[in-house]
Amino acid sequence: MSKEDEMIREALKSDVSASDELNNKILKNVSKKKTNIVVLRAATIAASFLVVLLGTGIIANAATDNGIIRYLRGVIDSRYFVFDNGSDTQVYTIEVDGENVDCIEYTEDDVIFYRPANEGETEYSLYLKVKGSDGTNHFINLSACVDEGETTKELYYAIRGGFLWQITEYQGPVEKAQILEALKAAADEADIDAVKNALTDVAYDYENNRRIFSIDWPGWVYNSEQRIIVYEDITDLPVGDCAIIVNTVDDDLSFIYEIHINENDYYIDMECGNLYSDEYYQEVSEKNLPIYDLR
Amino acid sequence: MTKNDLEKLIYTYGKDIYQFCYHLTGCRDDADDLYQETLYKAFELRKKIKDPNDESSLKNTRNYCLGIAARLYKNIYRKKIRHAEESLDDEQFDYNTQFASDSNTEELAEKDEINLFLRNCIHSLPLKQRNVIYLFYFADMSVKEISSLLKIPEGTVKSRLNTAKNALKIRLEEKGYE
Numbered sequence: 001m002s003k004e005d006e007m008i009r010e011a012l013k014s015d016v017s018a019s020d021e022l023n024n025k026i027l028k029n030v031s032k033k034k035t036n037i038v039v040l041r042a043a044t045i046a047a048s049f050l051v052v053l054l055g056t057g058i059i060a061n062a063a064t065d066n067g068i069i070r071y072l073r074g075v076i077d078s079r080y081f082v083f084d085n086g087s088d089t090q091v092y093t094i095e096v097d098g099e100n101v102d103c104i105e106y107t108e109d110d111v112i113f114y115r116p117a118n119e120g121e122t123e124y125s126l127y128l129k130v131k132g133s134d135g136t137n138h139f140i141n142l143s144a145c146v147d148e149g150e151t152t153k154e155l156y157y158a159i160r161g162g163f164l165w166q167i168t169e170y171q172g173p174v175e176k177a178q179i180l181e182a183l184k185a186a187a188d189e190a191d192i193d194a195v196k197n198a199l200t201d202v203a204y205d206y207e208n209n210r211r212i213f214s215i216d217w218p219g220w221v222y223n224s225e226q227r228i229i230v231y232e233d234i235t236d237l238p239v240g241d242c243a244i245i246v247n248t249v250d251d252d253l254s255f256i257y258e259i260h261i262n263e264n265d266y267y268i269d270m271e272c273g274n275l276y277s278d279e280y281y282q283e284v285s286e287k288n289l290p291i292y293d294l295r
Numbered sequence: 296m297t298k299n300d301l302e303k304l305i306y307t308y309g310k311d312i313y314q315f316c317y318h319l320t321g322c323r324d325d326a327d328d329l330y331q332e333t334l335y336k337a338f339e340l341r342k343k344i345k346d347p348n349d350e351s352s353l354k355n356t357r358n359y360c361l362g363i364a365a366r367l368y369k370n371i372y373r374k375k376i377r378h379a380e381e382s383l384d385d386e387q388f389d390y391n392t393q394f395a396s397d398s399n400t401e402e403l404a405e406k407d408e409i410n411l412f413l414r415n416c417i418h419s420l421p422l423k424q425r426n427v428i429y430l431f432y433f434a435d436m437s438v439k440e441i442s443s444l445l446k447i448p449e450g451t452v453k454s455r456l457n458t459a460k461n462a463l464k465i466r467l468e469e470k471g472y473e
Contacts (some may be wrong), residue, residue: 004460005432007467010406011413012433016323018313018330023305026331030298030338165448214450216423230450 081189082127083182113141121145124159124195128182133174140179142166152194154227157250159198161229164205165212180207227253233294234259244284246276246293254295256280296338300356303348305334308357311434315361318429319368321418329371333364361434362444365426372422409472416466417459424459427452 082104090105104127105112113127123145130138144162146155167179180203187199211232230247237243237259245257254276274280285291312333317326337360417428430441431452438456442449 011410
């Protein structure tokens with residue numbers, strides 16, 4: 001551990017703790033809360049179904065050869081899209097300390113996804129139930145959120161960056177095929193172009209094994225607040241190298257990063273990041289630093 | 296989670312969770328509120344602690360609570376900024392008074408002064424960087440654990456840590472500390 005590490009650790013040592021009174025109050029209150037939630041949950045199930053039904057008209061009942069399977073398939077607009085291979089689902093809203101939390105419960109599997117609806121934010125979620133190659137189910141919740149009123153461009157990159165990063169761990173061929181199918185189905189049904197395009201591009205990147213190294217929303221590059229997506233292509237760079245990466249962030253905006261790599265670790269030095277310009281590109285080229293143009 | 300699970304969690308890791316809340320908010324009153332909300336939410340969302348007598352199982356739940364606290368505070372922080380209701384350095388801010396020690400030697404006094412300065416510097420970092428600093432240095436979590444908790448790539452955790460450390464280093468150097 002470096003001296004700086006020790007100093008930070010030392011500075012954060014403290015001896016404060018919650019009072020016994022506060023802890024006792026919490027323990028006393030939780031018993032009451034549990035009862036309240038059960039009542040609230042029962043009362044809100046009917047209401048939330050009605051809202052979903054009226055708002056987007058996305059609840060469907062499907063008949064299959066195996067009998068009636070109820071499922072919920074949503075349009076991924078400002079709500080959610082559920083992809084699964086046949087499981088009873090139940091959607092309801094509960095109130096937790098004054099905050100509405102949407103829940104989707106896979107009743108057969110005893111799995112519940114919670115989607116906090118934060119004030120001022122819209123969350124886009126894609127729920128996947130994927131049958132793994134080992135026979136077990138994976139429940140995957142892909143989500144990205146943007147502030148209400150944000151541009152569609154922001155929405156596009158939030159989904160593109162956030163979703164791709166969250167699914168890259170699923171690389172088994174069985175799982176991957178189902179996830180790709182879900183992404184494409186969700187893209188087909190999306191009402192918003194930015195969502196449709198983002199899901200299509202996520203599917204393309206995922207299919208072509210592109211991975212994300214870092215995303216930051218907003219990213220701090222020279223104290224500017226910009227979206228940053230850095231793909232993991234840098235892992236192919238030589239150890240010990242110092243490279244300049246031109247990384248596509250979006251069609252209009254690119255960054256140049258300085259990458260430091262050593263045997264144990266590698267990181268992107270954000271302080272050295274800069275908005276791409278032809279002049280700056282020329283400047284670093286003249287320093288004879290290797291340039292990896294990832295556009 | 297049962298009431299007994301929660302009791303066990305508070306007994307074993309309540310202090311950690313509270314201190315994390317305190318580092319985030321910088322004020323006892325706000326830390327009390329955040330701690331309370333965090334435990335209520337954990338109680339409601341966490342189905343159960345696998346084995347309340349198992350240390351690693353309890354530690355996972357502690358980490359889960361730290362994640363809840365970070366998310367809850369993010370919302371509070373954004374609302375504060377949006378509504379400009381109060382700033383972080385108003386009269387409620389009692390962050391440093393709580394760390395005062397009995398420094399009876401010059402060396403200890405200087406150490407306290409550095410710690411005080413460093414805590415203030417950390418507290419003035421952007422929230423995203425602060426979160427990873429607290430989780431890494433205070434909660435002793437690995438980059439992988441933080442990545443999983445905050446749902447961000449490991450690369451992002453590393454770069455935030457690195458950026459934060461560089462910023463702190465510069466501030467210390469400016470102040471004349473080596």
